[in-house]
Amino acid sequence: MENKLSLTLRSGQSPETTDRLPHSQLTQHGPDHIIDKLHEWCFSLPRVVSEQSGISVPGSRALVINDGVECNRKAFMVGREFAHIHPYPDNGSMHVKLQREDALEVTGKGWGEDHYLVKQGLYPVGLVMVFSPRDDEELETVKSIVKKSYEYATGEAPR
Template identity: 60%
Template sequence: MSKTLNLPKRVGPKPDTTHGLPHSQITQHGPDHIVDQMREWAFSLPCVENRDSLVSVPGARAMVMHDGAACNHDAFMIGREFAHIHPHPDNGSMHVQLPHHDALEVVEKGWGEHHTLVLAGRRPVGLVMVFSPRDEAELDTIKTILSRSYEAVTAQKIAA
């Protein structure tokens, strides 16, 4: 893995979010066709299954590694789940497990924020809420972030 994601700075103010559980994005959700493209891409990754999340709200779709896939078990948020995408009304935001330095870059560049449980000291830095992509350019950045999470789990590089 490269040392940095090299993300661009996210344009505009940070969306409004909740600070309890569930941890949700309230404003600035992307349009359905962009979020649908993100979901389609995410669940087409090799050995990734689309399942109910074990830790999110009803309707959240988890990116779960197939039981037969060789994985770094330290890279999961729970079980074999390394990310989940939130449903309406919190359309397209997601929680993603990332390596420490990547999570810090996502937050610093404005693409997400630390999970409420990280801020409360109940989870280590790495679990972030990534904001919903608002357009094609943001979708490309979100794919880069999800790719890094996938790489941390599988040790396989993929093209975003």
């Protein structure tokens, strides 16, 4: 695998989020055209298909690795789902599975927070909510995080 994730600090304060299930972002959502770009890019990753999430709120689109692709089972939330994008009104926040070090980088630099279940001690560090990208620059950072999640699942960086 590639080097560990190295992010810049996210600007501004963290968005408000829920402190219960479903774990949701309440403020600072990205505009529709940015979220559309996020969807388009995520579902163009090799060997990834878009499915209804098997674990998130209705309307969430899961990034699922195709059957038959050798994968790291620890990298999935459920089935072969390694990430999902939340629908409106969350509009673009995501949950992703990451290696512990990468998850700590995301949360430490303000790009996301531990999932509610991690905060409650019910799930190990590595399940992170990534905040909705607010502009094209933030979209690139979110893509880099999703790439690390993909790499964790497949053992390969996406091309």
